[in-house]
Amino acid sequence: MALTESTMLSLGTLAPDFSLTDVVSGKTVERDDFKGKNGLLVLFICTHCPYVKHIEKGIAALGHDYRHKSLGIVAISANDAAKYPDDAPEGLKEQAESLGFAFPYLYDETQEVAKAYEAACTPDIFLFDSDFKLVYRGQFDESRPGSDVPVTGSDLRGAIDELLANLPVNGDQKASIGCNIKWKA
Numbered sequence: 001m002a003l004t005e006s007t008m009l010s011l012g013t014l015a016p017d018f019s020l021t022d023v024v025s026g027k028t029v030e031r032d033d034f035k036g037k038n039g040l041l042v043l044f045i046c047t048h049c050p051y052v053k054h055i056e057k058g059i060a061a062l063g064h065d066y067r068h069k070s071l072g073i074v075a076i077s078a079n080d081a082a083k084y085p086d087d088a089p090e091g092l093k094e095q096a097e098s099l100g101f102a103f104p105y106l107y108d109e110t111q112e113v114a115k116a117y118e119a120a121c122t123p124d125i126f127l128f129d130s131d132f133k134l135v136y137r138g139q140f141d142e143s144r145p146g147s148d149v150p151v152t153g154s155d156l157r158g159a160i161d162e163l164l165a166n167l168p169v170n171g172d173q174k175a176s177i178g179c180n181i182k183w184k185a
Helices: 050-065 089-099 112-116 153-165
Strands: 003-005 017-021 029-030 037-045 071-077 106-109 123-129 136-137 177-180
Touching: 037 153, 050 071, 050 089, 050 177, 071 153, 089 106, 123 153, 136 153
Parallel strands: 037 071, 071 106
Antiparallel strands: 003 177, 017 029, 017 106, 037 123, 123 136
């Protein structure tokens, strides 16, 4: 595991297009499926990273809490499943079902989507407005594995709440930190 920070993509960046398969339903999900929503949350996660494992119940809770709001949510895993078999679609499906994810969990086998988003770590979090412009990229909250800080999702929830209330999203954002994405050779 190489501890890695998110690249902190420039605010205002347009969300790259994607068309990926949901590991649970088998359906294709595209960025433009979320047109008409007030925002789109894209989470790069995986099954085995201790930083994701630490917040995965919080991610699941966030999905349930916002499922009836005008917010699209997708999780994407881009890790090399040949080297990390737990991150193959079957493992991702098991994670999504066991946690009750209320959003699609997509597999980026070619890693092209992760590269387009400049995703660097898991978790890597991107929140876009209704025009698919980046308004938040950063940490879920201050909690880390081994810390006594509870998992609340406060940083991300604050940004989502500001976006959904049509308020400017606070620009004071802290990089997410976690395991590096497992790139193919």
